[in-house]
Amino acid sequence: MKDSLLKLLIKGFLKRKISLVGLVIFLFFIFCGIFGSYLTPYDPYKTKFSNRYELPNNKNLFGTDWAGRDVLSRVLVGAGITLKISILALCIGSVIGGILGIIIGFMKNSLLKMLIIQINDILLTFPFLVLAILISALLGSSLNNAIIAIGISRIPRYVRIFSLVVNSEKNKNYVISAISIGASNMRILFYHILPNILPIFLVNTVLFFALTIIAEATLSFIGIGAQPPLPSWGLMIRQASENMLVYPFGVIPPSIAILLVVLSANLMSDGLREFMDPKLR
Amino acid sequence: MQFLPGDPVHYLLRGYEAEGQVEALRKEFNLDKPLFTQYYIWITGLLKGNLGFSIFYQQEISGIFIPRFIATIELITLSLILSVILGIPLGIISAVKVGSFEDGLIAIISLIGVSVPVFVFGVILQIIFCIYLDILPTIGRVSFFEDIFDSIKHLILPVLSISLGLLPYVIRNVRSEMLEVIKTDYIRTAWAKGLSPFKVYYKHALRNSLVGTLAVIGINFGMLLGGSVVTELVFQWPGLGTLFIQALMSHDYQLIQILVLVYALLFTLVNFIVDLIYIIIDPRITFEG
Numbered sequence A: 001m002k003d004s005l006l007k008l009l010i011k012g013f014l015k016r017k018i019s020l021v022g023l024v025i026f027l028f029f030i031f032c033g034i035f036g037s038y039l040t041p042y043d044p045y046k047t048k049f050s051n052r053y054e055l056p057n058n059k060n061l062f063g064t065d066w067a068g069r070d071v072l073s074r075v076l077v078g079a080g081i082t083l084k085i086s087i088l089a090l091c092i093g094s095v096i097g098g099i100l101g102i103i104i105g106f107m108k109n110s111l112l113k114m115l116i117i118q119i120n121d122i123l124l125t126f127p128f129l130v131l132a133i134l135i136s137a138l139l140g141s142s143l144n145n146a147i148i149a150i151g152i153s154r155i156p157r158y159v160r161i162f163s164l165v166v167n168s169e170k171n172k173n174y175v176i177s178a179i180s181i182g183a184s185n186m187r188i189l190f191y192h193i194l195p196n197i198l199p200i201f202l203v204n205t206v207l208f209f210a211l212t213i214i215a216e217a218t219l220s221f222i223g224i225g226a227q228p229p230l231p232s233w234g235l236m237i238r239q240a241s242e243n244m245l246v247y248p249f250g251v252i253p254p255s256i257a258i259l260l261v262v263l264s265a266n267l268m269s270d271g272l273r274e275f276m277d278p279k280l281r
Numbered sequence B: 001m002q003f004l005p006g007d008p009v010h011y012l013l014r015g016y017e018a019e020g021q022v023e024a025l026r027k028e029f030n031l032d033k034p035l036f037t038q039y040y041i042w043i044t045g046l047l048k049g050n051l052g053f054s055i056f057y058q059q060e061i062s063g064i065f066i067p068r069f070i071a072t073i074e075l076i077t078l079s080l081i082l083s084v085i086l087g088i089p090l091g092i093i094s095a096v097k098v099g100s101f102e103d104g105l106i107a108i109i110s111l112i113g114v115s116v117p118v119f120v121f122g123v124i125l126q127i128i129f130c131i132y133l134d135i136l137p138t139i140g141r142v143s144f145f146e147d148i149f150d151s152i153k154h155l156i157l158p159v160l161s162i163s164l165g166l167l168p169y170v171i172r173n174v175r176s177e178m179l180e181v182i183k184t185d186y187i188r189t190a191w192a193k194g195l196s197p198f199k200v201y202y203k204h205a206l207r208n209s210l211v212g213t214l215a216v217i218g219i220n221f222g223m224l225l226g227g228s229v230v231t232e233l234v235f236q237w238p239g240l241g242t243l244f245i246q247a248l249m250s251h252d253y254q255l256i257q258i259l260v261l262v263y264a265l266l267f268t269l270v271n272f273i274v275d276l277i278y279i280i281i282d283p284r285i286t287f288e289g
Helices: A002-015 A017-039 A071-106 A111-124 A128-139 A143-170 A173-180 A185-222 A233-242 A248-276 B008-013 B021-028 B035-047 B061-096 B101-115 B118-132 B148-182 B185-192 B197-234 B240-249 B253-281
Strands: none
Touching (some): A017 A248, A128 A143, A185 B197, A233 B118, A248 B118, B061 B148, B061 B253, B185 B197
């Protein structure tokens, strides 16, 4: 089962060249995220005020920022930070939200279930970014709190999606026949339903990955995410925008880094969606 | 809400606190009472139309709130209108000329649009229009009634950068809906009647593809609200977003509560209006469902 799913996935990716491009960019990002801090040509935190605001040249490929720090090194280390954030926030948001949603969807119809869904719907009325900004500020400005905030504010949507999906899956014939041959709830859930909703989970997770990066950059830009001197991409844009009268180029490298990573996730999710849709296979 | 580490009273006194002053102020703002009591006082006040008291600004919230609210509504409404006005024709063009150069270009632009945080648009627009071209003001807002041209000048960049965030979703949706609608029989009939392409696409086909697009706008309105918070910060727009961040930084509980409530209400309200518009554009939809 798993093998054929993987094969289909690869096939879907190969069919759409553009998703393959997304995958390549994504893998490159992960590589930079893991090994970025060993590849930096200069120390990303070392300030050198004698060469501030250097445009890209042979020594500093992406130029230097307001404190004379090498921007290429900072972008590379920033990739590591972004990778860490996205993995942790995904763990909080999609794993907790997904599990909660599956459990709620699998529950029998009762007053309790209705109550949980109602509360969840109330939480859904708060816009994602507003909720993330709020929770992050409540917890105090730091990178870890921003991660928790982004993860938590994504939970309601996951609960919503998965409770609906599992609910509709539950009444399908294959589950009913599994019940009729006496399969236990656990077996139905893990062996029958879970493989069927895995593609939906994947697409949502990839999309959430894109949203996480945007949200983290936004929080850091506002000043309630990563704190200086951490080279988070959002924070780098913030600092560059403060100095844009002198050195407007500084905004470009971190913006392009964000653009590429989020773009790769969007391209991949397009490919995944194609693979999910049996009509297009 | 009150899990916030830190105390608004400390922000108010800014280190110049005298003995007993902290306690007196806490008492004045009911901060010494249990949480449930505070919540009860807040919610009963709200029902009476009393929005509460901002500790940071030292005045009634209703006084600060209304001009800020108008500024944000102005920004959001115009961005929404702009992204719809731009998104529908662009979506139709890429659906009609599917696979063409225009279609590819629009697809690339909308992919980039989804992949960049809204504030990046803001900053880049500022750099292009305010520093290099030097034709538009960088920050701030001027009221319509003071100077209409100046007001529009201040509006262009923030509105543009917010609507760029929503635009890709509108384009993508109009495109995919149009692709399906164009194949239907009634469109073929419209062609057979000899109608002009404009009439076929914009009058006959568009109406049927609008339902899904409206739903997309409703869902993504939350994103637009979130984007407006940051964009307001970039352009120093005196709206709810800058107020929200200011309130969060100064731990102004009552103000934060009101603002979060307003954001949720706006989101709900827009989705409600979207539901109402469904009935106008598609007579098959009724509330009885």
